[in-house]
Amino acid sequence: MTVAPASADVVVVGSGAAGGAIAFACAERGLRVVVIEKGSEYQRADYTHDELSICRRNFFLPYMADEPRTFREHADHPAGKSNFAWISCCVGGGTVHWSGFSYRFAASDFVGWPIDLATLEPYYARAEALLGVTRALNVHPLAKRFAERVRAMGHATEQSPRAILREATATRGACNYCDFCGSYGCETGAKGSSQEALLAPARATGRCNVISRTVVTEITKGADGRATGVQVLRDNGERHEMRAAVVVVAASAIESARLLLLSKLGNSSGLLGNGLMFLTVANGEATFLRRAGDPVFANGSPFFDVTARLRAGVVNFGFAHPNPIFNAEKLAGSGASAVWGKPLVERLRRHFREGLHVDFEGYSPCTRVDTNAVDLDPDVRDKWGLPVARITFKRPERDFAASLALATHGTALLQKAGADRVAEPSHGESLVVVQSGTCRMGRDARTSVVDAAGKLHDAANVYVADSAVFPTSGSVPHTLTIVANALRMGDEIARR
Numbered sequence: 347m348t349v350a351p352a353s354a355d356v357v358v359v360g361s362g363a364a365g366g367a368i369a370f371a372c373a374e375r376g377l378r379v380v381v382i383e384k385g386s387e388y389q390r391a392d393y394t395h396d397e398l399s400i401c402r403r404n405f406f407l408p409y410m411a412d413e414p415r416t417f418r419e420h421a422d423h424p425a426g427k428s429n430f431a432w433i434s435c436c437v438g439g440g441t442v443h444w445s446g447f448s449y450r451f452a453a454s455d456f457v458g459w460p461i462d463l464a465t466l467e468p469y470y471a472r473a474e475a476l477l478g479v480t481r482a483l484n485v486h487p488l489a490k491r492f493a494e495r496v497r498a499m500g501h502a503t504e505q506s507p508r509a510i511l512r513e514a515t516a517t518r519g520a521c522n523y524c525d526f527c528g529s530y531g532c533e534t535g536a537k538g539s540s541q542e543a544l545l546a547p548a549r550a551t552g553r554c555n556v557i558s559r560t561v562v563t564e565i566t567k568g569a570d571g572r573a574t575g576v577q578v579l580r581d582n583g584e585r586h587e588m589r590a591a592v593v594v595v596a597a598s599a600i601e602s603a604r605l606l607l608l609s610k611l612g613n614s615s616g617l618l619g620n621g622l623m624f625l626t627v628a629n630g631e632a633t634f635l636r637r638a639g640d641p642v643f644a645n646g647s648p649f650f651d652v653t654a655r656l657r658a659g660v661v662n663f664g665f666a667h668p669n670p671i672f673n674a675e676k677l678a679g680s681g682a683s684a685v686w687g688k689p690l691v692e693r694l695r696r697h698f699r700e701g702l703h704v705d706f707e708g709y710s711p712c713t714r715v716d717t718n719a720v721d722l723d724p725d726v727r728d729k730w731g732l733p734v735a736r737i738t739f740k741r742p743e744r745d746f747a748a749s750l751a752l753a754t755h756g757t758a759l760l761q762k763a764g765a766d767r768v769a770e771p772s773h774g775e776s777l778v779v780v781q782s783g784t785c786r787m788g789r790d791a792r793t794s795v796v797d798a799a800g801k802l803h804d805a806a807n808v809y810v811a812d813s814a815v816f817p818t819s820g821s822v823p824h825t826l827t828i829v830a831n832a833l834r835m836g837d838e839i840a841r842r
């Protein structure tokens with residue numbers, strides 16, 4: 347844990363995709379930046395493939411007893427305690443255990459935004475270069491055959507863009523194709539996490555300090571309504587006020603709204619917290635059996651990574667996650683009856699030797715409605731004594747049709763491309779790790795929370811840099827867009 351300087355030009359709350367990008371943009375432009383992160387900082391050697399620790403015991407997530415959230419579907423329902431929609435809380439935030447799929451938004455995703463795709467394009471290019479986004483990773487021959495067949499059916503395909511380095515650089519290693527990106531940290535530094543790709547170069551300027559295990563409990567204000575800095579609580583119990591010329595909130599769409607509500611800042615429109623969105627997702631899976639003479643297939647090495655662009659949306663095909671316990675559990679319960687012991691071992695052996703298992707995710711937008719929202723729970727507090735985020739969310743009815751079309755279409759593509767077994771797909775689910783809304787960006791202070799630069803309409807020196815500001819969810823996972831938009835906002839802050 348580094349000792350925090352008492353003041354900075356810019357203090358950034360949160361070190362994920364948004365926090366890392368804004369810190370880099372500001373430090374690169376000569377500003378003194380302090381990033382405050384409530385979680386710990388881990389090193390590459392800490393990123394193991396231990397499914398029990400990482401996935402079963404949620405290594406990267408807060409304990410529910412310490413930092414609960416509450417959830418309900420309607421404002422007139424009681425809200426139950428849960429750990430709903432938390433993602434990794436450590437230096438690097440959710441990008442430590444993200445999968446690295448890095449899509450740009452389409453022009454139509456910006457309808458209702460105060461900026462357009464053309465404004466963001468140079469920042470997308472910069473974000474891709476920093477994260478190391480590529481379409482040149484090694485892919486399995488089956489993926490090539492599958493993509494050819496999908497193209498022959500008249501659909502555009504591409505290798506899925508991923509923030510993963512094929513070749514090592516001076517500071518990051520090359521990918522070893524372990525295929526444990528999703529849910530796990532990367533042991534080589536190849537995956538473009540905020541920690542590796544944004545905070546490391548920000549720190550290298552000599553102007554960026556990252557303070558871990560320290561929670562921001564409030565943004566402090568002067569008599570003129572401007573922020574004076576932040577109140578922090580370190581994990582040794584010490585409280586400090588850190589002064590800063592500019593405060594940037596980058597704590598994730600849910601926590602950014604919560605911190606502003608706790609600080610009684612940014613709600614003159616009455617809209618702060620409203621419009622929470624989770625990307626809509628359809629899921630499916632299929633098995634391609636091994637033919638006589640084929641080598642024994644292994645999932646994962648190299649990747650599958652086929653993106654098909656259909657009229658209803660983007661479908662991303664990949665190998666099923668290699669998590670052994672998850673796979674065993676799924677197989678134990680599949681079929682006519684549950685099995686264990688020797689029959690389960692047989693089933694596992696057959697499963698992994700019989701062929702390749704391919705999953706898909708089909709993405710479609712989440713309609714923004716004001717009633718889906720984050721506010722402060724009146725009854726439940728976290729370990730620091732602060733009211734927790736109360737989440738009210740029900741998927742709007744109109745989101746289901748596009749998702750159903752993607753589920754149906756994705757499954758049909760697998761069938762027509764020669765899959766031997768295709769499972770019943772699901773649709774209309776919430777990809778809760780891809781969250782946005784709550785601090786809408788817009789030109790009109792009556793209908794939005796921040797302006798086009800991400801600055802609160804109500805305070806001259808407080809910015810929101812994450813997907814809380816997105817007026818729409820977009821139609822694909824949005825982390826690349828968070829990084830690009832935060833780089834743009836960082837330039838604005840430095841310019842002002």
Ligand SMILES: Cc1cc2nc3c(=O)[nH]c(=O)nc-3n(C[C@H](O)[C@H](O)[C@H](O)COP(=O)(O)OP(=O)(O)OC[C@H]3O[C@@H](n4cnc5c(N)ncnc54)[C@H](O)[C@@H]3O)c2cc1C
Pocket residue numbers: 359360361362363364365382383384385433434435436437438439440441443444445446447448449528529560561562563596597598599601605779780781812813823824825826828
């Ligand atoms: C398993 C998984 C796979 C994913 N795969 C993809 C993918 O392939 N493609 C994609 O686009 N997206 C993916 N995502 C989503 C991606 O991780 C998020 O979109 C991204 O991390 C959001 O960035 P953020 O900066 O808004 O917030 P976060 O990354 O959540 O960072 C916020 C940080 O702020 C800290 N914080 C919060 N409150 C405070 C406070 N009061 N004081 C101090 N610190 C605070 C948190 O601890 C956290 O570290 C995935 C997510 C998960 C969990």
Ligand code: SF4
Pocket residue numbers: 510511520521522523524525526527531532533534535536537
């Ligand atoms: S597959 Fe590559 S990028 Fe992903 S965790 Fe393994 S080494 Fe890192």
